[in-house]
Amino acid sequence: MQVSQRIVLLDENTANRIAAGEVVERPASAVKELVENSIDAGATRITVVLEEGGKRRIEVVDNGGGMGAEDAVLSLQRHATSKLRSAEDLFAIRTLGFRGEALPSIASVSHFTLTTKAPDAAAATRIVVHGGDIETVAEVGARDGTTVVVEDLFYNTPARLKFLKSTPTETARAVEAVGHLAIAHPAIAFRVVHGAQEIFSTPGSGDPVAAIAAVWGRDVARRLVPIAHETPGLSVGGFVCGPDLTRPGRSHELFFVNRRPVRSRLLGHALENAYRALTPESRYPIAAVLLEIAPEMVDVNVHPTKTEVKFTRDGDVHHAVGVAVREALLARGMVPALEAAGGAAASFGAGRPSPQRALIGGGFERLARAAAEALAPLPASAHPAGTPDMIPRDDPSSLRQAPAEPGAQRPYSEELRGFRVLGQAQNTYIIALTDQGIAVIDQHVAHERVLYERLTEKRGEHGVSSQRLAVPLTLSLGSAESALLRQRLEDFASAGWEIEPFGRESFLVRSVPSFASRRSCESLLRDMVDELVYQSVSRRLIVQRDHVTITNACKMAVKAGDPLTLEEMSGLLEQLAETENPYLCPHGRPVIVTIPFAEIDRKFKRA
Structure with a gap:
């Protein structure tokens, strides 16, 4: 059978499913997008409830600004956003979301319910969507804010469904995604529940150490070392742990650019270079590094997931992060002097058996x-007391x-x-x-x-x-x-x-x-x-x-x-x-x- 070679315009639902493949890779991706929307809406309390790691059900509840009925319906259209008005705004983005793809993408591959109410609205709006098709739009009673329920994620895309991991793994990834945002936004009270078990909650007090303690545990929080360094247009802050507390992978190397969690080889190299000769091979530091940088100096429109960035001044950023980390470690006596790089630094830890x-x-x-x-x-006698x-x-x-x-x-x-x-x-x-x-x-x-x-x-x-x-x-x-x-x-x-x-x-x-x-x-x-x-x-x-x-x-x-x-x-x-x-x-x-x-x-x- 000959396939037509004519170019056709894809229908909205098909386009949304394609976008979902880029934006929503797993339940954690959907959780991240929904929580970012809540943060952008000005929420001070955000609750995430998961079932089967988010594969069965995701519920995100916030007390943010909510939406009116017209905006709620429009939010389910691709490229509908409140964050941009022109192309120039792409170079001055201060919100976490801006593409207008997340909600329609998630709704196209799930059973999706959106309930939202603006403070000045007489009633809330509830929209029910199945596989990208809007089933009902109704007025209901609800508190101010927004609640999104995502059920049976990827039910209509079995190819994507079969690539999901086990429930424990998907749960951990979703919890990790919320945890990263909680560390970046300590003034927001986060709560994550799986089934009937509360996984973690943050106080929302604005204290970053309290947020890190809730997400990474008190053992890590007790050993945090603050970092700080400023140059024109760039400020580096956050926390690191000493070289005696490491991880076998880069799971605890967190970087935030204007409170946005990002992946960056540049920032990772700067951090790990500061720990060079301090940690054993194949061990990586624990760090939460926050960069505040002028929006025009960073491009966040690199990837649909918005986790990759480009800097206009790579060298300055790399240097600032390295200096901030190294000065903090030096102040605590954790780093050999720079001038001893060929001597003391080279032999630092040489006598320390792995x-x-x-x-x-x-x-x-x-x-x-x-x-x-x-x-x-x-042997039976191999367990002497004491x-x-x-x-x-x-x-x-x-x-x-x-x-x-x-x-x-x-x-x-x-x-x-x-x-x-x-x-x-x-x-x-x-x-x-x-x-x-x-x-x-x-x-x-x-x-x-x-x-x-x-x-x-x-x-x-x-x-x-x-x-x-x-x-x-x-x-x-x-x-x-x-x-x-x-x-x-x-x-x-x-x-x-x-x-x-x-x-x-x-x-x-x-x-x-x-x-x-x-x-x-x-x-x-x-x-x-x-x-x-x-x-x-x-x-x-x-x-x-x-x-x-x-x-x-x-x-x-x-x-x-x-x-x-x-x-x-x-x-x-x-x-x-x-x-x-x-x-x-x-x-x-x-x-x-x-x-x-x-x-x-x-x-x-x-x-």
């Missing part, structure tokens, strides 16, 4: 220890010469046993000689594969061994992390963690896996929850318990940058040879890359 080095001790036992602890059964800090362990040296079970030979064992270790490159890659060429092994993912299979085998046989702490550990988390952990307690229990809620944002950790000590389990658990919330997860990891086990293994494994001895590297390859699949890590990344001699000959133009 947590991963602590896991692998000394000699060959350093590498074997984490795997041995994961395997080691805990010694909660360290978990008793078997002698890790038993792993060193452990003979393989008869008939348990892995299909890859002989091939990998033929590898001859030559050395280590960049303290990250093991270089080995094979019969066919040269093999390059990523030490982190290799160790991760070994530990994952050992933990999985142990879990399948007896469940992961855990140690009950004599004194439970109290753990305080941020709102997004708390929301996810509450819904994943059973998954963590299957991986050896006995955790129970203890208030809205706190948890009691009563038992920990056998590989963790009391001193290390808090940071390990924080990193695991952080990665479950913020890091991308392969859709093939259907079993959530398996995801927790993978994260356990990842956290236990040696890291890129850890120097290893020849004996340690050889021992790791021996352990890798015993795994079911030594060529892929549990996340699906390659473990070994081989370069055949034939390829090397071709590079040197040998016949």
Whole structure:
């Protein structure tokens, strides 16, 4: 069948669905757009209620200015906005929204109800929309302000629906979106509820520390360091934490430009550069950086989601952020002097062993220890009272010469046993000689594969061994992390963690896996929850318990940058040879890359 090549004008509903694909990627996107509308409407109280992470239902209630009947109907038309009057206004935007796309886009892919009342209106207006088609417009009784209800998001776009994550993940993302706006607007009282559980609320007192405490937890709030720096046309403010409190990803690097949450590689580089030589590799600072800048010096009309910006003076912005952060850290004695960059700064922390080095001790036992602890059964007498800090362990040296079970030979064992270790490159890659060429092994993912299979085998046989702490550990988390952990307690229990809620944002950790000590389990658990919330997860990891086990293994494994001895590297390859699949890590990344001699000959133009 021949398809007509004539150009046609798309109908309004189709255009809105296309726009929804850009503006509304997931429930958190819809929540963000609706809350931004409430902020722009002058609200001082905003409540967000979620069901099934927003997939089933989103409700946003505010006490803002509301709309009259005519404006309410017009708001559901594309490019209808109260924020712009001409193209010149694009260069002087002070509101969060301005495109006029959010409401019609959301309404086109959901069952949508808008109830709004302006202070001077005699009655409120309620508009019901199904899949972009307005069903009813009626006068109703309601308080001043606006309530938007979004039900069955993406019900008519199954292709988008199937890409949504689990309810805990979508809940955490939606909570995170509101949390970012709450930090940027501490004078507004925010409240987020999932089902019958209040996730967090902010007082709306105008105190940014109180807002951060509600969103990121009191542990973070207690360790905030204020930053401030001003240049003509540009002011930098906000808070950072010292280099001793970090995260495994950039989830807690927040940037706001004129109170708008943005993503910016420029700002991220300026922040991380200020922490250079202060934090371990693959650790990132906690920061909420607020820039107040003349609207004409920044372009926010870069992307439909309005989260990307461009600056007219990149260099000035980068310098101002770097100076603000570094001066704050210097004032607290957290940074070596600038002039010592070649000396003291270069050696700063050189004598500080990483947590991963602590896991692998000394000699060959350093590498074997984490795997041995994961395997080691805990004897009945291994829990003496009054010694909660360290978990008793078997002698890790038993792993060193452990003979393989008869008939348990892995299909890859002989091939990998033929590898001859030559050395280590960049303290990250093991270089080995094979019969066919040269093999390059990523030490982190290799160790991760070994530990994952050992933990999985142990879990399948007896469940992961855990140690009950004599004194439970109290753990305080941020709102997004708390929301996810509450819904994943059973998954963590299957991986050896006995955790129970203890208030809205706190948890009691009563038992920990056998590989963790009391001193290390808090940071390990924080990193695991952080990665479950913020890091991308392969859709093939259907079993959530398996995801927790993978994260356990990842956290236990040696890291890129850890120097290893020849004996340690050889021992790791021996352990890798015993795994079911030594060529892929549990996340699906390659473990070994081989370069055949034939390829090397071709590079040197040998016949």
